[in-house]
Amino acid sequence: MMDSLATLGFLLVLVGFVVILIAVVLSFLASAKNNARVKGGGALIIGPVPIVFGTDKESVKTLLILSIVLMILVLIIPLMLRRL
Numbered sequence: 001m002m003d004s005l006a007t008l009g010f011l012l013v014l015v016g017f018v019v020i021l022i023a024v025v026l027s028f029l030a031s032a033k034n035n036a037r038v039k040g041g042g043a044l045i046i047g048p049v050p051i052v053f054g055t056d057k058e059s060v061k062t063l064l065i066l067s068i069v070l071m072i073l074v075l076i077i078p079l080m081l082r083r084l
Helices: 002-034 057-082
Strands: 041-046 049-054
Touching (some): 041 057
16 A cells, blocks of 8 residues: 555656646747746645745635645545545
8 A cells, every 4th residue: 555655646746847847838938939928826835824925816816725725635635544
């Protein structure tokens, strides 16, 4: 069981890096092609407290919602794994 969870964790980290790389390349291409304004933001989660920052209100709102969903999943998944 632990071996499969370690593999899953590694694959999720790898997928995260690929998604970030693709997003950076697409943002660069979009801004270079037609002088488009790139919007974005980030979230730093320390314990149960999300620290969210962004270039506009829409990015911050989206990141805040995703951070709350992530914190709920962090609380629910261990409870589900205990029942196995």
